[in-house]
Amino acid sequence: QRQLVESGGGLVQPGGSLRLSCAASGFTLDNYGIAWFRQAPGKELEGISCISTSDGSTYYADSVKGRFTVSRGNAKNTVYLQMVTLKPEDTATYYCAVAPPPYCSAYPSPAVFDNRGQGTQVTVFS
Numbered sequence: 001q002r003q004l005v006e007s008g009g010g011l012v013q014p015g016g017s018l019r020l021s022c023a024a025s026g027f028t029l030d031n032y033g034i035a036w037f038r039q040a041p042g043k044e045l046e047g048i049s050c051i052s053t054s055d056g057s058t059y060y061a062d063s064v065k066g067r068f069t070v071s072r073g074n075a076k077n078t079v080y081l082q083m084v085t086l087k088p089e090d091t092a093t094y095y096c097a098v099a100p101p102p103y104c105s106a107y108p109s110p111a112v113f114d115n116r117g118q119g120t121q122v123t124v125f126s
Contacts, residue, residue, distance in 0.1 A: 012124055040092040089124075095117055
């Protein structure tokens with residue numbers, strides 16, 4: 001059974017850092033685009049970053065560029081989202097999902113990405 005599991009969320013003060021993990025089971029992450037999405041209360045699901053494991057390309061929405069870094073782990077079946085200089089507006093539930101590599105972009109569309117996990121909550125508070 002194909003599954004993605006997100007973890008690593010938590011409570012952090014503005015300016016703090018967190019590293020989220022997206023672990024795949026039941027399939028390998030080779031030749032996929034792995035996107036990160038987030039959803040704040042009362043708002044739509046927003047695509048913020050993507051990594052293509054076919055060529056290593058990475059993409060970031062303007063709202064997170066320069067603060068978030070997406071990477072693939074040495075174990076190859078995990079993707080990370082390193083978040084620094086967190087802001088209150090980053091508060092959301094964060095999800096990862098997969099699609100064929102051509103769908104990877106700075107603003108990945110939730111409509112074409114599959115196997116979204118249960119999410120991990122990130123709360124940035126003063």
